[in-house]
């Protein structure tokens with residue numbers, strides 16, 4: 479299996495003014511591409527059966543790989559997984575939240591605004607480079623969690639629904655040190671229909 483950069487559903491400038499064109503272009507065509515290239519190179523050093531796995535399978539079988547290859551695949555496979563979901567969850571101008579995802583957010587966080595606050599506060603407190611995720615746990619309950627580097631919730635048996643990249647490369651060109659502004663801005667471009675479809679798949 480050779481991995482490729484997934485096609486974006488929008489042009490680089492279509493997430494403006496919330497996510498600027500230059501950051502999207504560099505983040506996608508340079509940073510994300512590097513993780514894909516590195517992942518493909520690393521897989522040539524992994525046992526054959528690892529090359530036939532899906533990315534999700536690969537990320538939950540890292541403990542079966544030699545340590546040096548496993549670390550590289552955790553970083554670059556995790557990077558490819560997280561960034562693919564990151565791009566997929568966006569839509570120009572955003573889409574309003576409704577359906578099952580809203581129902582479960584209200585059940586597990588009290589209200590949408592309480593969820594937003596919990597998620598944003600966690601993202602703001604994520605020290606160094608990492609991601610903040612909305613996940614479904616083994617009891618079908620929603621949770622927000624932080625991971626560092628490119629570690630994914632898949633390894634913890636959690637199902638990822640949406641996420642924010644808080645590595646500096648995700649926001650520094652426009653927001654510089656103002657990570658909180660990037661996190662506030664991010665809410666304007668989410669495609670809740672897509673996030674809801676991920677949830678429905680996991681609940682099936």
Ligand code: MN
Pocket residue numbers: 505509561643645647648
């Ligand atoms: Mn990134």
